[in-house]
Amino acid sequence: MTPEVTDDALAxxxxxxxxxxxPARLTWLLxxxxxxxxxxxxxxxxxxxxxxxxxxxxxxxxxERWTTDARRLDPSAAADALARLGxxxxxxxxxxxxxxxxxHPPVVLFARGHLGLLAPGPRAALVGTRRCSAVGRQAAYQLxxxxxxxxxxxxxxxASGIDGAAHAGALxxxxxxxxxxxxxxxxxxxxxxxxxxxxLWGQIAERALLLSESPLGTRPxxxxxxxxxxxxxxxxxxxxxxxxxxxxxALLTANEAADRGATVMAVxxxxxxxxxxxxxxxxxxxxxxxxxxxxxxxxxxxAPAPAVEEPQTPSMATDGDDLGPVARLIVExxxxxxxxxDQLVALTGRPVPELMAELQRLRAMGLVRLDGxxxxxx
Amino acid sequence: xxATVASxxxxxxxxxxxxxxxxxxxxxxxxxxxxxxxxxxxxxxDRVRAAILSSGLVxxxxxxxxxxxxxxxxxxxASLDLPIxxxxxxxxxxxxxxxxxxxxxxxxxxxxxSLRPVKGLVCLAGAIERPRIVVPxxxxxxxxxxxxxxxxxAASLRQLVDALRGDGPPLSPVRPPERCEPDHxxxxxxxxxxxxxxxxxxxxxxAGGHHLLLVGPPGSxxxxxxxxxxxxLPELARADALAATRVHSAAGVTLPxxxxxxxxxxxxxxxxxxxxxxxxxxxxxxxxxxxxxAHGGVLFLDELGEFSPVxxxxxxxxxxxxxxxxxxxxxxxxxxxRFLLVAAMNPCPCGEGGTSxxxxxxxxxxxRYARRLSGPLLDRFDIRLEVAPPAPHMLLDGPAxxxxxxxxxxxxxxxALAAERGVVANALIPPGRLDELAPLRPEARAVLRxxxxxxxxxxxxxxxxxxxARTLADxxxxxxxxxxxxSAALSLRAVPASVLxxxx
Numbered sequence: 084m085t086p087e088v089t090d091d092a093l094a095x096x097x098x099x100x101x102x103x104x105x106p107a108r109l110t111w112l113l114x115x116x117x118x119x120x121x122x123x124x125x126x127x128x129x130x131x132x133x134x135x136x137x138x139x140x141x142x143x144x145x146x147e148r149w150t151t152d153a154r155r156l157d158p159s160a161a162a163d164a165l166a167r168l169g170x171x172x173x174x175x176x177x178x179x180x181x182x183x184x185x186x187h188p189p190v191v192l193f194a195r196g197h198l199g200l201l202a203p204g205p206r207a208a209l210v211g212t213r214r215c216s217a218v219g220r221q222a223a224y225q226l227x228x229x230x231x232x233x234x235x236x237x238x239x240x241x242a243s244g245i246d247g248a249a250h251a252g253a254l255x256x257x258x259x260x261x262x263x264x265x266x267x268x269x270x271x272x273x274x275x276x277x278x279x280x281x282x283l284w285g286q287i288a289e290r291a292l293l294l295s296e297s298p299l300g301t302r303p304x305x306x307x308x309x310x311x312x313x314x315x316x317x318x319x320x321x322x323x324x325x326x327x328x329x330x331x332x333a334l335l336t337a338n339e340a341a342d343r344g345a346t347v348m349a350v351x352x353x354x355x356x357x358x359x360x361x362x363x364x365x366x367x368x369x370x371x372x373x374x375x376x377x378x379x380x381x382x383x384x385x386a387p388a389p390a391v392e393e394p395q396t397p398s399m400a401t402d403g404d405d406l407g408p409v410a411r412l413i414v415e416x417x418x419x420x421x422x423x424x425d426q427l428v429a430l431t432g433r434p435v436p437e438l439m440a441e442l443q444r445l446r447a448m449g450l451v452r453l454d455g456x457x458x459x460x461x
Numbered sequence: 462x463x464a465t466v467a468s469x470x471x472x473x474x475x476x477x478x479x480x481x482x483x484x485x486x487x488x489x490x491x492x493x494x495x496x497x498x499x500x501x502x503x504x505x506x507d508r509v510r511a512a513i514l515s516s517g518l519v520x521x522x523x524x525x526x527x528x529x530x531x532x533x534x535x536x537x538x539a540s541l542d543l544p545i546x547x548x549x550x551x552x553x554x555x556x557x558x559x560x561x562x563x564x565x566x567x568x569x570x571x572x573x574x575s576l577r578p579v580k581g582l583v584c585l586a587g588a589i590e591r592p593r594i595v596v597p598x599x600x601x602x603x604x605x606x607x608x609x610x611x612x613x614x615a616a617s618l619r620q621l622v623d624a625l626r627g628d629g630p631p632l633s634p635v636r637p638p639e640r641c642e643p644d645h646x647x648x649x650x651x652x653x654x655x656x657x658x659x660x661x662x663x664x665x666x667x668a669g670g671h672h673l674l675l676v677g678p679p680g681s682x683x684x685x686x687x688x689x690x691x692x693x694l695p696e697l698a699r700a701d702a703l704a705a706t707r708v709h710s711a712a713g714v715t716l717p718x719x720x721x722x723x724x725x726x727x728x729x730x731x732x733x734x735x736x737x738x739x740x741x742x743x744x745x746x747x748x749x750x751x752x753x754x755a756h757g758g759v760l761f762l763d764e765l766g767e768f769s770p771v772x773x774x775x776x777x778x779x780x781x782x783x784x785x786x787x788x789x790x791x792x793x794x795x796x797x798x799r800f801l802l803v804a805a806m807n808p809c810p811c812g813e814g815g816t817s818x819x820x821x822x823x824x825x826x827x828x829r830y831a832r833r834l835s836g837p838l839l840d841r842f843d844i845r846l847e848v849a850p851p852a853p854h855m856l857l858d859g860p861a862x863x864x865x866x867x868x869x870x871x872x873x874x875x876x877a878l879a880a881e882r883g884v885v886a887n888a889l890i891p892p893g894r895l896d897e898l899a900p901l902r903p904e905a906r907a908v909l910r911x912x913x914x915x916x917x918x919x920x921x922x923x924x925x926x927x928x929x930a931r932t933l934a935d936x937x938x939x940x941x942x943x944x945x946x947x948s949a950a951l952s953l954r955a956v957p958a959s960v961l962x963x964x965x
Contacts, residue, residue, distance in 0.1 A: 214823060243825075279825065279828060423658075423847070423849040424657075424658040425655065425656055425657055425658050425659075425849055425851070425852075426849075426852075428657040428658065429852070429855075435657050435658050435660075435661040436661065436933065436936075436937075436945070436949050437945070439658075439948070439949035439952040439953060440944070440945040440946075440948035440949040440952070441948075442948075442952045443908070443912075443947075443948035443949065443951045443952045444948055446917075446951075446952070447908070447911050447912070447915070453952060453955035454847070454955070454957055454958045455676055455845060455846070455847030455955055455956065455957025455958070455960075456658055456846055456847035456848075456849070456955070456957075457847055457849075457957075
């Protein structure tokens, strides 16, 4: 299913492996010439065509280093590695290139998984801090799942924290393939980072789509992550910041989205939580708040405006007649937020054994989950 | 010129008879000890010499050879001081050797000739194959537990020698101690307010002998609950009480005033405990570990996440078999270790992970914390409980809760039912007999089938849930296991996500 790597694409991927090669430098190096030509002339120690003024940081010494790097490269080995890992190489000439209108498009993109997810469609970015709170993580999971169920594709960065939870939610929304989620990562597609997300990484490569601007073998380097954020913003019509500290990559993504004229939304957080300081500031600056997946789906044109007064009461979704009054109370309390069994005893006045048995029945019906002795909805 | 005194040494929890042979012959004054004595045993020479001289007796200026038979068994500790001293006195004809034939002796000597108690007297007393034994005065009650007759006590070497020579009053025999009520351990369950689930879970754990995992933030009462649990357990049966007493004696744990460990013990080792301290062993001598000291009672591991993973995984085999087999290059021992494991841990290093949005830990820190607890160990907890701090108004104004005595009565009833089934507690029902002893109603079977299909339950989990359901049905006074019992048992088994390293 991996398309044949064209000479142009291969040359671009080779050039991208040179030391410190970002999209701006790569664009300059190509100078409008075909990539294969640019590669060959670099091997001969010259820059092809008429590149114009060099971008900041590109010194003759760096070009010298690129030349050394380029001469060491083995195009056929690189092509083999791409084929072995099932990595497709996309360039602006590829059909369905999603960055045609982007002010800072990538020069080359590496992809593993279902390329169909790049076709035009409603896409929303769910981004946030790695140092998230448990609430934020839960919100990310629920929004990821809700958006996927509502027909949108969830774009994020597969970092630990919010990103991972958003992907996990989207993957959980469907058992079929492809799962509607795109992970744009900052490392090479053969370098799992962060390691805690190894399983998620594999699932996304198999069931959804992994994208990276960095060639195979690229280790995590700090400058690549902000660059990756612009791709997340560029792929999405809406960018939702779930939790962000007062400074952080998620705010950079929001800025990139705003620069591209995309909608930026934010999830309100507790004023006492430093993990929500940045996202709350976005709200203060005038971003629309996100209180449920429906808010985002509406923005994407996938759902009518959600009714504000009536947050979904889950017991309405189920047939209320089947449940006794105690069970209905349990489900309602769980849906309003988590509740501990001790609190249920205080609320209902029922003995513990009876409540525990009732909880198992509701669990089997898929209405509640048990996290230890805490009852959660869903 | 030759004398033999019967004595014993303890290894693990078993006493091994040792015969102390002393030979005193003319020649250059010297002292040789053979028969695998360890350092503390070898040092007896100086203690014995000083004690004999302090007692106004004579140290023979001859060649003294001591053999500790059987010579293949390693001897450790100071418990052979007294038999060595008696042997030297008999071999140097200061007391008559045939007087020593009918009795054995155990005890450590002070330099002033006083007798001091030694560890493991319960195990030692039973191992000495003589009609009478002499032990230090403070150890009389302990020795009398395994020997109802023929235990005599002496306060000093001089007193013993005088009695043997007929110069002083005969030694006084020790009677088995009067039964006295054990102190109530660990406070009353009535103190636990506003935590109905935790109270109930503790009752179920005590009634069925189910291992209990408590997860909760600091100050939520985990330690309080665990210490109450032991007060709910029934007194130990005679055989278990003896086994527990032997272990405590061998480990040097202070025995109750009555001498016999009747009440289930509570052992709470600190989380810095080493593997050997927990499961037993040691290079110098085989000492019972904390899990053996908890035999018949409760092993409480507070801060489970801080124990070394190696030590925790070593608990798995004893949890299955009720016995820990400690094997060293030179020797092996099987020590009793049937205990109710109660473990408490915080949901994460900062302790606040149970409350949404309060946790300050990084994901890595949480994952690292949870990794300490291996899946197989987690699987052995039949009841996983998340303890929430009680609501403030319940602490001050809540209704009075049932005291331990009332709950204990129910627990004892369930334990009695288990005894009728031939097991100590329902948790020990072997999987093969579940169909016979814990028959399921069809609805209950359907609930279990659903849980199995949904992946909530493994094969082992299924058997464990059935034993918990048996306990719940017993508490309700039901013969068959109905849907409610199985459902509640499944709910008690729900794993807190924090334990798996995933924030909720």
